[in-house]
Amino acid sequence: xxxxxxxxxxxxxxxxxxxxxxxxxxxxxxxxxxxxxxxxxxxxxxxxxxxxxxxxxxxxxxxxxxxxxxxxxxxxxxxxxxxxxxxxxxxxxxxxxxxxxxxxxxxxxxxxxxxxxxxxxxxxxxxxxxxxxxxxxxxxxxxxxxxxxxxxxxxxxxxxxxxxxxxxxxxxxxxxxxxxxxxxxxxxxxxxxxxxxxxxxxxxxxxxxxxxxxxxxxxxxxxxxxxxxxxxxxxxxxxxxxxxxxxxxxxxxxxxxxxxxxxxxxxxxxxxxxxxxxxxxxxxxxxxxxxxxxxxxxxxxxxxxxxxxxxxxxxxxxxxxxxxxxxxxxxxxxxxxxxxxxxxxxxxxxxxxxxxxxxxxxxxxxxxxxxxxxxxxxxxxxxxxxxxxxxxxxxxxxxxxxxxxxxxxxxxxxxxxxxxxxxxxxxxxxxxxxxxxxxxxxxxxxxxxxxxx
Numbered sequence: 001x002x003x004x005x006x007x008x009x010x011x012x013x014x015x016x017x018x019x020x021x022x023x024x025x026x027x028x029x030x031x032x033x034x035x036x037x038x039x040x041x042x043x044x045x046x047x048x049x050x051x052x053x054x055x056x057x058x059x060x061x062x063x064x065x066x067x068x069x070x071x072x073x074x075x076x077x078x079x080x081x082x083x084x085x086x087x088x089x090x091x092x093x094x095x096x097x098x099x100x101x102x103x104x105x106x107x108x109x110x111x112x113x114x115x116x117x118x119x120x121x122x123x124x125x126x127x128x129x130x131x132x133x134x135x136x137x138x139x140x141x142x143x144x145x146x147x148x149x150x151x152x153x154x155x156x157x158x159x160x161x162x163x164x165x166x167x168x169x170x171x172x173x174x175x176x177x178x179x180x181x182x183x184x185x186x187x188x189x190x191x192x193x194x195x196x197x198x199x200x201x202x203x204x205x206x207x208x209x210x211x212x213x214x215x216x217x218x219x220x221x222x223x224x225x226x227x228x229x230x231x232x233x234x235x236x237x238x239x240x241x242x243x244x245x246x247x248x249x250x251x252x253x254x255x256x257x258x259x260x261x262x263x264x265x266x267x268x269x270x271x272x273x274x275x276x277x278x279x280x281x282x283x284x285x286x287x288x289x290x291x292x293x294x295x296x297x298x299x300x301x302x303x304x305x306x307x308x309x310x311x312x313x314x315x316x317x318x319x320x321x322x323x324x325x326x327x328x329x330x331x332x333x334x335x336x337x338x339x340x341x342x343x344x345x346x347x348x349x350x351x352x353x354x355x356x357x358x359x360x361x362x363x364x365x366x367x368x369x370x371x372x373x374x375x376x377x378x379x380x381x382x383x384x385x386x387x388x389x390x391x392x393x394x395x396x397x398x399x400x401x402x403x404x405x406x407x408x409x410x411x412x413x414x415x416x417x418x419x420x421x422x423x424x425x426x427x428x429x430x431x432x433x434x435x436x437x438x439x440x441x442x443x444x445x446x447x448x449x450x451x452x453x
Contacts, residue, residue, distance in 0.1 A: 003135045003136060005132050005135075006128075008021050009124065009125075010424070011120055011310075011424075012119045012124070012308070012309065012310055013124075014107050014108040014110075015101065015108075016105065016106075016107065017105055018056070018104065024055050024056055024058075024059040025059070027055075027059040027063070028059040028062055028063035028066075028139070029063060029134050030060055030127065031060035031061060031062065031064040031065075032063035032067050032140075033063075033127045033130035033131045033134065034092070034094060034127055035063070035065075035147075036067050036130060038112060040069055040091060040113070041070065041147075042069060042070040042071075043064055043069050043070075043071055044074060044091055044093045044094075045057055045060060045064075045071055045072070045093070045094050045095075045096075046073070046074040046075065046077035046085065046093070046095050046096070047075065047077070047095070047097070048078075048096065048097040048209065048244060048245050049076060049183065049187075049207035049209045050096075050097070050106055050209030052209075053096045053106060053209070056108075057096045060096070060108070061073055061149055065146050066139065066142040066143065067142075067147070068143040068147050070147040071149050072089065072091075072151075072152050073152070074151075074154050076187055078246035079099070079184075079246065079247040080336070080340065080341035080343060080344075081154065081155065081188060082094075083115040083336070083339040083340075084157070084161060084341075085158070086114065087115045087339070090113050091113050092111060094109070094110050095108065095110075096108055097184075097245040099243055099245045100215060100216050100219070100244050100248075103209055103210045103211055110123075110127075111339075114337050115336075115337035115338070115339040116317075117314075158192075159188070162192060162343055162347060166350075168347065170355065171196070171197060171350060171354025171355055172197065173198075173199065174237045174238070174350065174353065175201065175234065176199065176237065176350070177227060177239040177240070178201070178202055178241075179203040179204055179226060179241040180203065180204050180216075180242055180246070181211065181214065181215070181216030181218070181223070181242065181244065182204045182207065182208040182211050182213060182216065183207075183211075183243060183244035183245065184207070184245055184246040185242030186204065186206060188246055188343060190202075192343055192347070196350070197354075201234055203226060211244075216242070216244035217243055218242070218248070218250040219243075219248075224250065224252065227239045227240075227241050227256075228252055228256035229256070235254075236254065237254055237353060238251055238252065238360045240346050240349075243342075246342065246343065247330070247342055248328065248340075249329060249331075249343065251349055253360040254359045255361060259364050259368075260288065260368050260372075261287075261325070261328065262288035262291055262325070262327060262372075263288070263290070263368035265287055265291050266288075266291050266295075267348070267349070268323060268325065268345055268348045269281045269294060269295050269298070269300065269323055269325065270298045270367075271348055272322045273295070273299060273300045275322075278300065278301070280301045280302075280319045280320060280322065281322065281323050281324065281325075282305055282312055282319070282321045282324030283295075283303075283324065283326075284305055284306065284311070284312065284326050284327065284406075285304050285306065285405055285406055285418055286327050287326065288368075288369070288370055288372065288433060290368065290369040303315055303319055304405070307326070307327075307406055309326070309330055312332055312340075313332065316332055316334065316338040320334070321334060321338075322334045322335075324338075327375070330342075370435060372431065372432065372433040373430065373431060375429050375430070376429070376444070376448070377427045378430065378451045380427070380451060380452075383421040383427075383428055384421075386428060386450065386451050387407065387408050387419055387421070387428065390419055390447055390450050393446075394410050397412070406418070406420050407420025407421060407428075407429075408420070414435040415433065415435065415439050415443055416434075417430060417431060417443055417444075418430070418431045419451070428451055430444065430447055432447070
């Protein structure tokens, strides 16, 4: 009987508790399935600093090699470094990480050659089905010519490539606090920033997959507290926080106040449009309305998409967009194979800040135009029913429009909100934005009263 892998094979990746839900034997099977489904004769594999990652990564490599694929193991790396290797070497890749999840978790993010995403509709379901079958029957005998395993350090090439995409030659000296959260930022940041006029204040750069100081999830405000305090104590120009696999980057200004990821999206969009006049910028539907406004002001075309990296990457490829941003601090670049890299967004921030004399708070002020609620989660048993009740209540309002691109979005002249269901939990997620804080509070409370009734 085939095992059920649906608990660990998610919409876009593989993720679960080690060893309770999976371990090295299953990693080897996934490697064989990955090589088979992609049909690749060569792949690249990397891993983060979690205790289970090296063993899982090596087992995956063995499985892929048993199907005839030559495997380049790049060892410790960030997720965007793995995407770089996939693009630079033009071969499918697999990254062993559970990103910001707790230490007992691990997972695999996979891509095709050129860092093209793999999700349920683009190969992951086939990989799952093959892995389920082989987990029950055992792996087929190795091919007559098994692949080879070779090691390669691409950190320097990755850093050099990122630096080639942003002009940092004339920035003024900056003091920068970086909180790596004991994640892969501690591995990549020193090399990427080496030689720049940056006084780097490192926090938690020791690679430790048990996360002894705080979770490596900067989206949760409590995990920014240490960074904020250090920025204030050292008089730094800005602070940067990376998640566990260092593909997302959050910023705080010289006061220690968080910078809205939508403001970062707008700032980077303006910079990319300066290089690519008339270009297309992708944003998801819960980024601030300041993003399409800034894009229009700089002569670009804004394209709105659903929440989720697979939708962003698909739109990036279809539209030839130069840049895309999400509220969750994922930033995607055409020049980086349409993949997301928080490190490149951080370099844009350094270039923008260091290219003028004002503080970061003043720089981002023109891009951060509207008060917002942030994302508010409500546990519900009937997502569709509660959403329908909200729509019915707002149907009585004049001058509002509705769309259902992703959940329910209700838009008026001076406010909007989006209410969308989680794909994995019994939650409804609410985001509200308006011209003033009082309106944000009023709309938020009105919607939550219905959702939580």
